Amino acid sequence: ETGVTQTPRHLVMGMTNKKSLKCEQHLGHNAMYWYKQSAKKPLELMFVYSLEERVENNSVPSRFSPECPNSSHLFLHLHTLQPEDSALYLCASSQAGAGAGYGYTFGSGTRLTVV
């Protein structure tokens, strides 16, 4: 399968649950990103992995924990979330370094609802 694939597409979880979002790309990219998209707000960068090393963490609460086991896979582990964490979570990939100037390839996102 080509492109960037995110699972699950929808997720409803209670505030005490633990769940994980998965992102997979087979584009040969070596940088991967998690973004949070909330209504009427700009996309918020959460985490960046380049060459499997976390290179950016934008003051994200510790209830969000990323994992990048290899250059093709990216996870976002969730625990004890709050209702305000409900949003669309987008994964993207690109070439690292100067290659990122060619733009991201995005997945279709996981719509997360925290109840």
Add this chain to the structure above:
Amino acid sequence: AQTVTQSQPEMSVQEAETVTLSCTYDTSESDYYLFWYKQPPSRQMILVIRQEAYKQQNATENRFSVNFQKAAKSFSLKISDSQLGDAAMYFCAYRSGTSGTYKYIFGTGTRLKVLA
């Protein structure tokens, strides 16, 4: 810090007509990239067009073109011969050209409606 502003929350265009979406940005850098992304109801953000700041020539991709005014820090998207499939959210984005920078800065988006 860089910022990206899209001042039109929503726009409408008649099918087959032309529409222009506005984007302004603020930066002190001279080397950067600008992008327009489209997000249809399927939610996947799709790259529409990109512009390198050092290039004076405006980028064009089929029916999509940009008007890049570097001095004015303006980067508008023109969609010609609008089609029903063009209906989507459109996001303008900025990326620094500085080595080691990964962050893209997105605007809040413009929802484009195409009227049959």
